[in-house]
Amino acid sequence: MxxxxxxxxxxxxxxxxxxxxxxxxxxxxxxxxxxxxxxxxxxxxxxxxxxxxxxxxxxxxxxxxxxxxxxxxxxxxxxxxxxxxxxxxxxxxxxxxxxxxxxxxxxxxxxxxxxxxxxxxxxxxxxxxxxxxxxxxxWRNRLQVCKEEGDRLRERIVELEAQSLDISKEREQNSRLSQTVRLLEAEISEKEQELERLREEVRVIPGLLEQCEGLQQQLQSAENSNAELESRSKTLKCNVEESRQKYGNLVKELTTFLGILDGKIDELHGFRQGLAKLGMDN
The missing domain is CATH 1.10.287 (Helix Hairpins)
Structure with a gap:
């Protein structure tokens, strides 16, 4: 043997x-x-x-x-x-x-x-x-093939580890972007609340306009009765002048308020477009 x-x-x-x-x-x-x-x-x-x-x-x-x-x-x-x-x-x-x-x-x-x-x-x-x-x-040949396969698997593991690091970085970046999106959503909710308040104020404007029209009618009736009530003309003229000044101030304030409201609406519209673009990029 x-x-x-x-x-x-x-x-x-x-x-x-x-x-x-x-x-x-x-x-x-x-x-x-x-x-x-x-x-x-x-x-x-x-x-x-x-x-x-x-x-x-x-x-x-x-x-x-x-x-x-x-x-x-x-x-x-x-x-x-x-x-x-x-x-x-x-x-x-x-x-x-x-x-x-x-x-x-x-x-x-x-x-x-x-x-x-x-x-x-x-x-x-x-x-x-x-x-x-x-x-x-x-079996030696088989072992050599297994060793080569093991080397390839080790290289693949290294590549996968590098990819996992990249994925972890992307996850961190996504988490930061998610936090940014949450902050922007909170700001949007605040802006929407402010816009709702502005809309409520805008709803009051037609009432004010109606009041202005009523004042105009009163002014017209006062002008009609001016001839009859000359004794009260000075007083009524003063009242009318004051009313006109108030109306002018009210119109100016209303115009200014409408300009501010238009600016807020444009700003909110641009902010929504930026948020939509950011969501598409993410």
Missing amino acids: TFTKTSQKFGQWADSRANTVFGLGFPSEQQLSKFAEKFQEVKEAAKLARERSQEKAESCSTHSHESSQEAPTSPQASSVNGTEDEKGRRSPPIESLLKSNNHRINPVKKWEQELRTLGESNARLTAALQESAGTAEH
Whole structure:
């Protein structure tokens, strides 16, 4: 098995026998490095133990082969030089030696089978590692795309923050304009009240005009009766003169009042136009 670092805090290895890939995540890159070093040490120790066992198996097989080559010479020599009883006495050790050699050869076969299994496992592990390397490259590319997207989002956040500052400034300006509008509306209400008072005063003017007409009629009747009442003519003339002066003063005051009222109306009209323009600009 081979331990592979797929990222700064994650590693994985494959178990070919179970056809499974295992992965471990670590809180830091140092712990991942320590685990990889220990994993490599254990792997090398297992490899060294396997090589030693293989050497022992080879030595056992070599020893068994040599013993198998030396074993037949003893029966031949005994057959030539010895008797049949000697042959019967020497045969059991040879059989026991062959049995021991067979017992020694069997582990070698097991080790050869284990080596073949390990070779197949290494091939599967290589394929799994190549696949994991491709997966890691895919995720690296994906991470790079995510980083670029994060950078774009950060830039967008900065832009939105700047826009929010502009919006807050505009809100403050709108609040100031709203206060100004409220003050202007209060002034308009005051002007409208004043205008209403002026209108009430204007409504009194027709009564005054009627009174003037009545005075004129009285003046006319007084002039008609002037001939008859010569004794009262001086008094009536004085009264008429005073009435005329009062009428003239009243007409002058009325003219002045109308001029003032026209100016107020024009001022109020201009003020309304300015307020409407200000509302449209806002």
